Structure formats: C-alpha cells, structure tokens
Amino acid sequence: MSLTExxxxxxxxxxxxxLCASAAGCATDADLTAxxxxxxxxxxxxxxxxxxxxxxQSFVYVRTGxxxxxxxxxxxxxxxxxxxxxxxxxxxxxxxxxxxxxxRFVDASTFERSTVDVIDxxxxxxxxxxxxxxxxxxxxxxxxxxxxxxxRAFETTALFGDYERNGDAVVQRCQSEHQDWGTSGLWYNFExxxxxxxxxxxxxxxxxxxxxxxxxxxxxxxxxSETARMFLPITVRLSSIARTETRYPxxxxxxxxxxxxxxxxxxxxNLDDPRDYGARNYFTFLRxxxxxxxxxxxxxxxxxxxxxxxxxxxxxxxxxxxxRVAGWVVDGxxxxxSVSYSDRDAFRRQVLAQWRDKTVTLSASGTLTTxxxxxxxxxELRAFxxxxxxxxxxxxxxxxxxxxxxxxxxxxGHSHLGSGPLDARNYSPADFPDRYQVLMVNSxxxxxxxxxxxxxxxxxxxxxxxxxxxxxxxxEGSGLSSARFVNAFIDGRFRSYNDILASMRVDLPxxxxxxxxxxxxxxxxxxxxxxxxxxxxxLTR
Numbered sequence: 001m002s003l004t005e006x007x008x009x010x011x012x013x014x015x016x017x018x019l020c021a022s023a024a025g026c027a028t029d030a031d032l033t034a035x036x037x038x039x040x041x042x043x044x045x046x047x048x049x050x051x052x053x054x055x056x057q058s059f060v061y062v063r064t065g066x067x068x069x070x071x072x073x074x075x076x077x078x079x080x081x082x083x084x085x086x087x088x089x090x091x092x093x094x095x096x097x098x099x100x101x102x103x104r105f106v107d108a109s110t111f112e113r114s115t116v117d118v119i120d121x122x123x124x125x126x127x128x129x130x131x132x133x134x135x136x137x138x139x140x141x142x143x144x145x146x147x148x149x150x151x152r153a154f155e156t157t158a159l160f161g162d163y164e165r166n167g168d169a170v171v172q173r174c175q176s177e178h179q180d181w182g183t184s185g186l187w188y189n190f191e192x193x194x195x196x197x198x199x200x201x202x203x204x205x206x207x208x209x210x211x212x213x214x215x216x217x218x219x220x221x222x223x224x225s226e227t228a229r230m231f232l233p234i235t236v237r238l239s240s241i242a243r244t245e246t247r248y249p250x251x252x253x254x255x256x257x258x259x260x261x262x263x264x265x266x267x268x269x270n271l272d273d274p275r276d277y278g279a280r281n282y283f284t285f286l287r288x289x290x291x292x293x294x295x296x297x298x299x300x301x302x303x304x305x306x307x308x309x310x311x312x313x314x315x316x317x318x319x320x321x322x323x324r325v326a327g328w329v330v331d332g333x334x335x336x337x338s339v340s341y342s343d344r345d346a347f348r349r350q351v352l353a354q355w356r357d358k359t360v361t362l363s364a365s366g367t368l369t370t371x372x373x374x375x376x377x378x379x380e381l382r383a384f385x386x387x388x389x390x391x392x393x394x395x396x397x398x399x400x401x402x403x404x405x406x407x408x409x410x411x412x413g414h415s416h417l418g419s420g421p422l423d424a425r426n427y428s429p430a431d432f433p434d435r436y437q438v439l440m441v442n443s444x445x446x447x448x449x450x451x452x453x454x455x456x457x458x459x460x461x462x463x464x465x466x467x468x469x470x471x472x473x474x475x476e477g478s479g480l481s482s483a484r485f486v487n488a489f490i491d492g493r494f495r496s497y498n499d500i501l502a503s504m505r506v507d508l509p510x511x512x513x514x515x516x517x518x519x520x521x522x523x524x525x526x527x528x529x530x531x532x533x534x535x536x537x538x539l540t541r
Contacts, residue, residue: 043242043524044141047501048515049470050149054093054142055237056082059135061161061227064115071111071134072103078232079106079138081159084190086236087445090145091154092470092517096418096448098187099425110137117221121214131227143447143470143517144238153235157192157201160232170230173197188417192231201231245498247523249465252533253436254407254489255368261380262486263402265395267388267413268356269475274348275329279355281412281479282385283326288483289381290322290362293490295539296381298322299363307360310351312338322360325351357386366539379490379539382406388413388421395421400431408489412442412482418449427456434458438489440467442482451521461522467501470517477506477514492537494530497523 044051060074080097087093095105112135117127144151163170167183174197175189192201211223254260264285269277290296301307310317315338327334329348339347360383368377382402388395399422402409411422422441437457441450446468457464467485481504488500495503497520505513 044143044519044521045245045247045497045501045523046143046146046470046517046519047498047505048513049092049143049145049517049519051241051519052142052144053237053239053241054086054091054140055239056138056234057135057237058138058158058232058234059133061116061131061133061222064130064132066132066134068108068111069103071132071136072106072108074134075106075136075138076102077163078158078160080187081163081190082156082234082236083448084186084188085156085158085192086142086154087188087471088191088193089154089156090148090471090517091236092143092445092447094141094143094447094451096452098418105140106136106138111135114220117217118227119215119221119223121211121223121225124214124216128224131222133222141241142238143519145471145517151238153237155233155235158232158234159186159190160229161227163230166230169200170197173200201233204229204231205233246496247498247520247526248494248496248528248530249438249489249500249523250436250526250528251489251494251535252370252528254438255377258375259378259380260408260489261382261406262408262410262489263382263406264384264410264482264486265388265398265402265413266383266385266479266482267411268386269414271387272349274345274352275332276352277475278413279352279385280330281475281482282355282383283322283329284479285412285483285486286322286360286362286383287326287330288480289486289490292483292487293364293379293539295364295366295541296362296379297364297541298360299380300361302359302361305354305358307355307358310354312336312347312350313343325355355385357384359384364539364541366537369536369538371534377537381486381490393421396426400427403427403431403437404433406437408438408440408486410440410442410482410486412478415441415444415446415449417444422450424450424452424456427453429456429458432457432464434463436463438465438467440482440485442469442473442478442485444472445469447517447519447521454522462525465497465520465522465526467497467518467520470519473516474508474514477508481506481518490537490539492535494528494533494535 058078060071060078062071062074076097083093096102097105114133115130116133118129118131120126120128164183167186170186171183174191174194176191176194177189191197208225208229211225212218215221215223266282267278308320310320317336328351335344362381364379366377366379367374387393414420439453447470450468451466453466454460454464484504485500488495501518501520504518505515508514
C-alpha cells in the first residue's frame with residue numbers, strides 16, 4: 001500500500017507527519033474552568049478530545065457606513081479559514097461557516113465601530129479614503145485533542161479581507177493538499193504553519209510594519225497595505241466547558257416498543273476498485289458485528305437477490321456469507337479454487353457488484369430484562385453498501401425513510417464537504433419522528449456538518465444524540481470503528497458514551513489508538529444509568 005493510499009481520509013487526502021503547533025502557555029484544568037461563568041446547555045463527551053469554547057477577538061475593515069449584514073459577511077470570510085488552520089493542529093470547530101446562512105453565527109451586538117483614515121505611506125500627509133474598522137467577538141464550540149487540553153490559547157493566522165484576489169499564491173504555498181478546489185477550498189485546507197506559508201506571512205508583516213512607521217496618528221490611521229493585507233495573526237482563546245463523562249445513551253428509550261432497529265450505510269469510495277475502501281469497510285463492519293452477535297442472520301435482501309451464491313466462469317460457488325466475502329475483499333485470501341490468481345480482481349469486482357446498492361437486513365430475537373421484568377425483543381440491523389456520491393443515487397430518500405423508521409442511524413463514507421445527500425439542509429422537521437434516536441456519522445469533520453440536525457429534530461437534544469468526528473477520518477479502519485459503535489447497542493453491556501468512544505479507537509499501520517476527536521453530543525438530558533435501569537439482553541438464533 002502506498003503512503004498516499006495508506007493515509008487517505010474520507011473527503012480528503014492528507015500527508016502523514018507531525019503537525020507544528022505554535023507555543024502557548026499551559027494551565028491546569030481548574031485554571032481553565034475558573035471564571036468561565038457560562039455552561040453550554042449541551043456539552044460533549046470525548047475519549048480522545050475535550051470540549052472547549054473557542055473565542056476570537058478580531059477586526060475587519062469595511063466601507064464607511066456598512067450595514068451590520070455587510071460586516072457579518074466580512075467576519076465570516078475572515079473566520080472560515082480558521083477551520084483549516086485549527087484542523088491542521090487537531091482542533092475541530094463546530095459552527096459551519098461555509099453556508100449561505102453562516103452570518104447567523106456572528107453576533108452583531110459585539111461590534112465596535114470606528115472610522116479610520118486610509119493613508120498612502122508615500123504621501124503620509126494625505127488621506128486617500130476612509131474605512132470603518134469593526135472589532136468583533138466570535139465564539140464557537142471546539143473539539144480539542146487531549147494532548148492540547150491544558151492550552152488556554154492557540155496562536156495562528158487568519159486570512160484577511162479580500163484574500164481570494166491572490167488566492168493562487170495561498171493555495172500553492174499554504175496547503176499541503178493540492179486538490180483541484182482552488183480558492184473555494186481554502187477554508188478547509190488553509191495551513192498557515194507550513195514553512196512556505198510562513199515566509200509569505202513574514203514578508204507581509206514586515207511590509208505592513210514598515211508602512212505604519214509613516215503614520216502620524218496610529219490609532220486613527222491605517223495604511224493601504226493594512227487594508228489590503230491577506231494575513232492576520234490571531235489568538236484563539238480556549239476555555240473549559242462542563243464535562244459529562246458518565247452519560248449514557250438512553251438505552252431504555254431505544255427499545256421501549258420492543259424493537260431495536262439500526263441502519264448502517266456505507267458509501268462507495270471507488271466504484272472500479274476491486275478492493276474499494278467502502279467495500280472493505282462494509283464487509284469489515286458485517287464481519288465484526290456478526291462475530292459479536294452470532295445470533296444475527298440475514299433475513300432479507302432488498303432489492304431481492306440471492307447473495308449466497310456466485311456464478312463464476314460456469315461454476316456455482318455456494319455457501320457465500322459476509323464473513324467469506326470479507327476474506328476475499330478485505331483480506332485478499334481464501335478464494336475459491338475456481339478463481340485463479342490472475343482473476344482475483346475481476347472476481348472481487350463481480351462480487352461487489354452483486355452486493356452493491358442493496359439493503360441487507362440482519363435479524364435476531366431475544367429477551368430484554370429491565371429491573372427484573374423480562375419481555376421479548378426484536379433486533380434488526382439494516383446494512384447498505386452503495387453509491388452515495390450524488391443525489392441521483394436515491395441516498396436522500398433512503399436516509400429520509402431511515403430517519404422515520406430506525407432507532408440508531410449510522411453512516412460511514414464521504415461527507416462531500418458537508419454538501420452531499422446527508423446534508424441537514426436536505427431535510428426538515430417532518431422527516432423525523434417525535435421520539436428518541438441516535439445518529440452517528442463516521443466521516444470527514446462530521447461535528448461541523450451534522451450537529452445542525454438538533455435544530456430540526458422534534459425535541460432537540462431530548463430526542464437526539466449524535467456521535468461525530470471533530471477531525472477528518474481515515475478510510476482505513478472506519479468499518480471497524482463503525483462496527484464497534486453498533487456493537488455497543490447490541491452486545492448487552494449498556495456502556496457509557498465515554499466507554500463506547502474509547503472502544504471505537506482503531507490501530508492503524510501508522511498510528512495506534514487513532515481517534516479523530518470523536519465526540520458524543522446531545523447527551524446531557526439523558527436519564528439512563530445502570531443502577532436505575534438494570535438491563536440485560538439475551539438473543540436467540
């Protein structure tokens with residue numbers, strides 16, 4: 001496996017290696033908590049990440065007399081690339097600033113305006129124009145990797161003003177991932193810590209400081225180079241929010257109708273690849289879940305198909321099971337004798353085509369005992385592997401049906417920078433039932449993209465928990481982490497979210513215990529505890 005393939009993540013290809021972090025002072029957790037004065041009404045749990053308030057105090061230059069809406073747009077333009085700058089240092093931001101309504105996250109009541117004279121340093125006695133300088137305060141929730149949990153501040157650089165005008169230089173020198181996104185992808189991929197980018201930043205800072213020496217009133221005057229700058233050094237203040245490490249999913253509510261229905265979706269990564277990452281994750285998932293619960297059996301396939309046999313070169317291969325297919329697709333081993341070595345890729349492609357775009361339902365019956373009272377329970381796991389890359393695939397319709405019908409919804413695949421079929425903007429409150437559900441998205445920076453479901457789900461956090469990633473997720477290992485998440489709801493151990501998240505860490509060829517700042521959210525109003533609801537689950541074949 002090549003290095004590029006090995007480190008590929010959903011939605012992006014990244015280069016392995018250490019990420020530089022600028023120096024900042026450390027503090028104890030008590031110091032971080034002291035003086036906060038505010039508590040988020042719905043905190044987050046992370047096995048490898050802590051929740052933090054991320055606060056930025058900065059400024060923008062706008063035309064004199066600009067409306068608050070114009071200022072908000074300028075603020076969003078400046079703040080968006082902070083997402084990439086912090087992501088590159090294992091900090092994930094929560095507010096999605098790449099949408100048309102992103103200005104709602106900018107509080108205009110924090111604006112402090114002053115009008116300044118714009119000066120040409122070559123003619124310091126002449127004013128060439130005026131602009132409004134608007135100072136603002138912005139706050140967002142963040143997932144911060146635990147190695148940074150004692151940091152009270154993080155020094156980085158924001159992009160400033162109309163930086164798109166010279167965006168090509170920033171794309172070439174301030175990104176390690178040179179994808180064909182141009183300046184439109186700067187918000188996601190901006191990495192100011194790169195040495196090539198630092199030289200751009202230093203050159204501009206030197207030029208701005210030199211020009212400012214010509215000013216006669218430094219408080220009321222700015223230079224043309226200041227208003228046209230591309231980079232602005234910035235400090236992100238990090239403050240603690242309450243921790244809820246002992247919260248659990250509301251298991252009792254998931255099964256209150258005598259059924260537990262889970263839907264898991266896996267998107268294709270490369271349709272022509274005989275060892276497609278999406279397929280490998282899908283069959284790893286099935287193998288892992290069925291190993292944990294051997295009582296599960298395939299009860300239906302939709303559209304109807306016989307997945308237990310494969311017709312190959314005139315021969316019929318029988319007794320095909322998900323575990324056996326996993327051997328072919330994931331392990332590259334135990335092929336039927338009728339499949340020659342040179343035919344293995346063609347054979348895998350045929351098998352994947354046979355399983356693709358189908359919902360495979362695994363079922364089991366059993367007994368659920370709560371506080372000594374036993375009752376029957378039906379367990380149903382719907383697993384789908386297919387092309388989720390566009391709206392023409394029917395993905396949105398599949399998800400909409402699942403939202404109505406299932407108790408636990410889980411997706412593993414590409415996030416399409418948040419704008420694909422799972423984008424919350426494709427749905428409305430009418431697409432969700434007024435009951436408790438859990439949604440887990442194992443894909444690129446899903447903490448930023450999908451927590452907006454809280455605003456449309458009936459009851460908000462009372463009826464919805466999410467498990468999302470603050471950082472991009474590697475394709476490698478995603479099927480295993482998704483399976484471990486689902487297993488937590490069917491293995492009868494009724495673990496806390498913290499324990500579930502810890503179990504989802506995966507060992508990768510280049511990193512042990514990988515966890516992309518995965519967090520649980522919406523959990524603070526859950527009421528389940530093992531002592532209040534003494535539950536046990538026994539399944540039968």
